[in-house]
Amino acid sequence: MNCRLAIRFILAILFLICHLPVLAQQQGLVVNLAPIDGLNLSPDNIFNYRIESALPNAVNAKVKGTVRFRSSPLFFSYEYSLTVFPGSNSINKQSVRPIWSFSSPALRELFLNYKRLPQGTYEYCVGITPSLMGSETPPDMTLSECLYQQSDDIFLINLIDPDNNAKIHEYNPVLSWVVNYPFASELTYRLRIAEIKDGQNIVSAITRNNPIYQEGNLRQTSQGYPVYAKPLILWQPYAWTVDAYYKDILLGGAEPWKFTIVDDSLLTTLPQETPFIDLKRETGNALLYVVGNIKLKYVLEDRRMDNLVLELSGKDGNPIKLKNQTLAAVYGDNRFEVNLKDDATLKHLADYNLKIRSETGEVYTVLFRYVNPELIN
Numbered sequence: 001m002n003c004r005l006a007i008r009f010i011l012a013i014l015f016l017i018c019h020l021p022v023l024a025q026q027q028g029l030v031v032n033l034a035p036i037d038g039l040n041l042s043p044d045n046i047f048n049y050r051i052e053s054a055l056p057n058a059v060n061a062k063v064k065g066t067v068r069f070r071s072s073p074l075f076f077s078y079e080y081s082l083t084v085f086p087g088s089n090s091i092n093k094q095s096v097r098p099i100w101s102f103s104s105p106a107l108r109e110l111f112l113n114y115k116r117l118p119q120g121t122y123e124y125c126v127g128i129t130p131s132l133m134g135s136e137t138p139p140d141m142t143l144s145e146c147l148y149q150q151s152d153d154i155f156l157i158n159l160i161d162p163d164n165n166a167k168i169h170e171y172n173p174v175l176s177w178v179v180n181y182p183f184a185s186e187l188t189y190r191l192r193i194a195e196i197k198d199g200q201n202i203v204s205a206i207t208r209n210n211p212i213y214q215e216g217n218l219r220q221t222s223q224g225y226p227v228y229a230k231p232l233i234l235w236q237p238y239a240w241t242v243d244a245y246y247k248d249i250l251l252g253g254a255e256p257w258k259f260t261i262v263d264d265s266l267l268t269t270l271p272q273e274t275p276f277i278d279l280k281r282e283t284g285n286a287l288l289y290v291v292g293n294i295k296l297k298y299v300l301e302d303r304r305m306d307n308l309v310l311e312l313s314g315k316d317g318n319p320i321k322l323k324n325q326t327l328a329a330v331y332g333d334n335r336f337e338v339n340l341k342d343d344a345t346l347k348h349l350a351d352y353n354l355k356i357r358s359e360t361g362e363v364y365t366v367l368f369r370y371v372n373p374e375l376i377n
Contacts, residue, residue, distance in 0.1 A: 002313050011348075013063055016288050020120055021305075026132060026357045027128050028053055028054040028055040028086065029052070029053055029054075029055070029128055029130065030051070030052040030053075030054075030143070030145075031049065031051055031052075031126050031128055031143065031144070031145035032049055032050040032145070032335035033049045033124070033126060033145050033147050034050075034053045035049055035050065036048050036049055037046050038149070040117065040149075040151065041067065041117060041124065041151075042111075043093065043111065043115055044095075044115065045063065045094060045376075046071060047065075047092050047095070047098075048091070048092055049072055049091055050088050051082070051084055051089040052087075053084045053085065053087060053088075053089065054086070055084075055086055055117040055317040056086060057086065058083055058084065058085045058086065059130050059131070060081065060083055060084075060130070060131045061082050061083075061125070061128050061129060061130045061131060062080075062081055062082075062083070062128070062129045063076070063080055063081075063082050063091075063096075063126065063128050063129075063132065064077060064079045065077060065098075065124065065126045066123075066125050066127075066256050067117075067122055067123070067124050067211070068122060068123050068125075069118060069120045069122045069160070070120060070121045070122065071120070072120055073103060074103050074104070074107055074249070075102075075103050075122075075303060076100065076101060076102040076107060076108070077100075077101050078098035078099060078112065079098065079099050079101075079307055080096045080098045082096065084128075084130075087281040095373050104121060104249075106243070106247035106248070106249055107249060108248065109245075109246075110113060110246050110249060110251075114181075114307055118151065118249045119149075119151055119152055119252045119253070119281065120150075120151060120249055121148065121149070121150050122150075123146055123147075123148055124147050124148075124149065125147065126144065126146075127143065127144035128143050128144075133347050139313055149337065152252055155252075156179060156180045156182075156244075157177060157178070157179045157180070157244050157252060157253065158177060158254055158255075159175075159176075159177045159178075159241070159242065159256045159257045160177055160178055160316075161174070161176045162175065162257070163257070163259075163261075164205075164256050164258060165200050165257075165259070165374075166257075166258075166259045166260075167260055167261075167262040167375065168259055168260070168262070169261065169262065169263075170359075171231065171232050172224060172225045172226070172227060172232075173225050173259070174222055174223070174224045174225075174228040175191060175193075175222065175223055175225070175240060176221060176225075177189075177221050178240045179221065179244060181244070181251070181367045183246070186247075187219075187240075187245060187246055188216070188245050189216050189219075189221070189242050189244055190207060190217075190242065191213075191214060191218060191240070191241075192211045192213075192214045192220070192236055192240065192241055192243070192323050193211055193212055193213045193214070193225075193239070194206050194209040194210065194211050194212060194239050194240075195212060195236060195237070195238060195239075196236075196237040196238060196258065198345035198347065201237045202257065202258050203222060203239075203256060205239040206240070206256040208261065209239075212229070212230045213225065213226075213230060214260065232261055233290075233298065234262070234263060235262065235263075235347075235348045235349055235372075235375065236260065237259075237260045238258065238259055238260065239256045239257070239258055240258075240259065241253055241254050241255070241256040241257070260375060269291045270289065270291075270376055271291055271369075271371070272376065273291050274288075274290050274291045276295040276335060277295060277297060277299040277366055279296060279298050279356060279364040279366075280298070280299060280364070282364060282365070282366055283365075284366065284367055285367075286367070287351065287367050287368065287369055288366065288367065289369050289371055290340065290341065290368040290369070290371065291373055291376070292339070292341045292371070292372070292373040293337045293338060293339050293341070294338045294340055294366070294368065295335070295336070295355065296327070296335070296336045296337070296356070296366075297333070297334070297335055297336075298334045298356075299332070299333050300329050300330065300334060303331070304330065305330055305331070306328075306330075306358050306359050306360075306376055307325040307326055307327070307328055307329070307359050308326065308329055308336075308356050308358055309357045309359075310322055310327065310338070310355070310356055311325075311354070311355040311357070312352060312354050313352065313353050313354075313355075314350070315350065315351045315352070315353075320344055320346070320352070321344070322338070322343050322344050323342075323344075324338065324343060335357075340370060341372070341373065346372075347370065348371065348372040348375055349369060349370070349371065350370055351367065351370075352368055352369075353367055354366040354367075358365065
């Protein structure tokens with residue numbers, strides 16, 4: 001048993017002696033990617049990093065860089081050999097002779113010929129493996145450094161018509177855009193249109209909602225809304241955007257815009273603002289127009305204070321939550337403005353029922369048709 005222990009001890013010592021040079025080299029080499037952190041990678045700058053060596057002598061090493069896109073099969077890598085000298089070693093494209101590898105020919109063309117990356121978040125890792133005389137370095141002796149970046153060419157494709165927040169009259173509008181890529185003739189486009197639901201902004205609508213219409217593999221920079229698509233609705237806001245592709249590789253998308261189909265004849269009859277509604281005189285039988293804010297007048301004559309509780313519901317009777325549901329009244333003439341545009345999510349020209357309850361049990365009812373001020377200005 002003692003003999004076996006002695007043999008194991010000797011083997012362990014020999015293993016450490018053989019690998020001490022490797023460990024010393026690994027601890028003395030550092031890849032510094034700071035010079036390219038935050039830059040859009042291209043063949044011109046992808047090698048602009050430094051390799052720091054604290055070793056007393058020059059060593060030969062293999063360097064491998066890899067770019068991988070998250071949630072995508074796209075990736076590419078390169079390899080080259082390098083003599084690393086003590087101190088700081090600045091690398092650039094003139095100092096290396098890389099061997100490239102790409103996941104697809106289209107990605108090779110896109111990066112090497114046109115100096116562009118696909119849209120998305122990617123990881124760029126550079127590993128350095130020192131070489132040992134007479135033996136191969138184990139894979140676990142490779143020292144790697146990584147950075148994470150976002151590639152998004154949102155400013156290289158721009159929507160033109162309809163303009164952002166446009167109010168149009170056509171139910172089959174022609175949508176157009178421009179691109180600033182020097183290889184625009186090689187691109188195809190995908191047009192998407194989605195409804196903007198209550199409470200959504202443009203970006204959320206185009207990102208989360210299913211498109212009511214989309215068309216891919218477009219080679220022209222305009223497309224008319226087809227008659228076979230789902231008909232566009234009056235007063236319904238829509239978000240639209242266009243994505244650009246190089247041989248099925250997504251390059252980027254335009255900043256989404258918004259348009260709404262309006263009726264000029266109806267716009268001329270809509271009020272521009274809401275007058276104050278006297279609750280004690282309002283019977284609840286007449287339908288009133290409310291533009292953005294509902295203005296309430298409440299005269300308190302028989303006591304010093306009162307609290308009014310608001311209950312808002314749709315035409316179907318379903319309750320709608322308000323951010324501010326209680327109004328504090330004092331003796332005399334009280335004037336309140338409730339911001340329906342920001343405090344609730346109401347549809348343009350839809351009918352609503354507002355009930356106001358006082359502390360003494362009186363109930364006042366206001367029937368109104370909501371007017372979105374953004375659609376009449």
